[in-house]
Each structure stands twice: as C-alpha cells, then as structure tokens.
Amino acid sequence: MVNVLFLDAPYSGKVELCQETLDYITKFKKVALYASVQFVGKLERVEEQLKEIGVEFVTSKADRTSVKSQLLGCDSYHDSLRLEDDFDAYLYIGDGKFHPLALVYGQKDLKEMKEIVRNDPLQEKMFLMGVDEIAGILRKYRGSLVKFLSKSVVGVIVTIKPGQEQFRPALALEEKFPDKKFHYFIDNNVSFDQLENFNFIDTWINTSCPRVGFDDQEKFQRGVVNLNDAYFAAEILAKGSVLNRVSKKKN
Secondary structure (H helix, E strand, O other): OOOOOOOOOOOOOOOOOOHHHHHHHOOOOEEEEEEOOOOHHHOHHHHHHHHHOOOEEEOOOOOOOOOOOEOOOOOOOOOOOOOOOOOOEEEEEOOOOHHHHHHHHOOOOHHHOOEEEEEEOOOOEEEEEOHHHOHHHHHHHHHHHHHHHHOOEEEEEEEOOOOOOOHHHHHHHHHHOOOOEEEEEEEOOOOHHHHOOOOOOOEEEEOOOHHHHHHOHHHOOOOEEEHHHHHOHHHHHHHOOOOOOOOOOOO
C-alpha cells in the first residue's frame, strides 16, 4: 500500500476584482462568493472591494470541501453548496470553466437561473456564464436518461479513487430495476476508449465524479447517466428539466 499525500497549491499572486467586474456587479444587491482551492485563501481583498461598492456577499462550506468558500467541480447539485441564504448571482474567483460550470449544473430551475460572474485573477478579466454553455450537453443527457429506462443491459462504472467509490450505493439499482441486468466495471481511472470493447452493454451508469456523466457525454456512444440520476430517472424526466434533478443521493 502506497501512502499518498495531497497538498494544496495556492496562488501566490494578487487576487482582486478587475474594474470590469466591479462595474458589472453593482447591478446585484447580494452575491454568493466562491473560489477554487488555488484562490480561496486570498479572498480578503475581494471581500473588501465588495464592501466598498455596497454589494453584500454570502458564502458557505460546500460538500466535501475543506474550507469555507471553496468550490469543487463535482458540486453540481443545487444543494451541494449547503447555502441557505438568498442571493442574486454567483461570483466565482478563479481561472478556467470547469469549477464554475458546477454552478450552472447546480441550478435548480432554468426559469430561476442565477447569473454566474467569473473573475479571472490571472487574465484580470470578467466572464459571464449561463445555461447556454451546457444546453447541448443537457439535451444529450436527457436522451441518455430515456435510453437507460428503455434498455435492459447496463454497465456500471465504479472507480476505486478515495471519495468517489460508490460500489455499495450502485447495488441498490438492482432492487429498483429488477428487470435490468447490471455489469460492474471497477478501475482507478475511466478509460473511455476501452468501454466500446464491451458491445453487449446497452448503456452506461457513472458512479464516479458526476461531471463525467455530463462533460463526457460525447465519449459514450451508448449514453451515460450518473448514479443518482439513474435511480430517479423517471422522476427527472417527468419534471421536464434535467437541471431539476433530485439532489438527495442514494446511499
């Protein structure tokens, strides 16, 4: 057994809101403030700037995070953030789209979509994010849910990575869907190019990071849905919006 040590890699540069962000965000009364692990320890100046322009902020300690205000890419359910305060928009501090896209996936309802303002400290620029960036993925995901309900032979992908392994919860599917045959594929990493070797599988269920089920739709020729969504597939489809997913995880 090899011991593994995980270390944070904090950003050493200056972290503050650019002028474009400061000008834009005054349209909101209150924002929910989050950042990736590289920037979460340097939000003091951002908080000061918000106070200076009269914009309130709230935050929380999300599921599986180690500190307050940290955002993980897998926090893609609307209650993952454990944030009960009301607010007008999200303010995310960080580079790249992967983490803040979790805030898009985590919206409870398209009709009540909250805007996501991303301030990139590296580029010193502001970016706006919304459902348009994942519209195509959501259409494919809905099709995958339909396929899961209609097919009988299902492949279940299980990772042995700490914090992501969900083999026991996956077994509950056999009770929920006794008419389906489930095959379990256990590995450390998901090798998408190897999945097509198992041509007897009609469709797939992902039990690792939920972002695999969304972001990697194109890599699954037979479709893929996340474990929790598979369990509640009929209910999700009945609601009409893939974003309006059941958040309580099956344990």
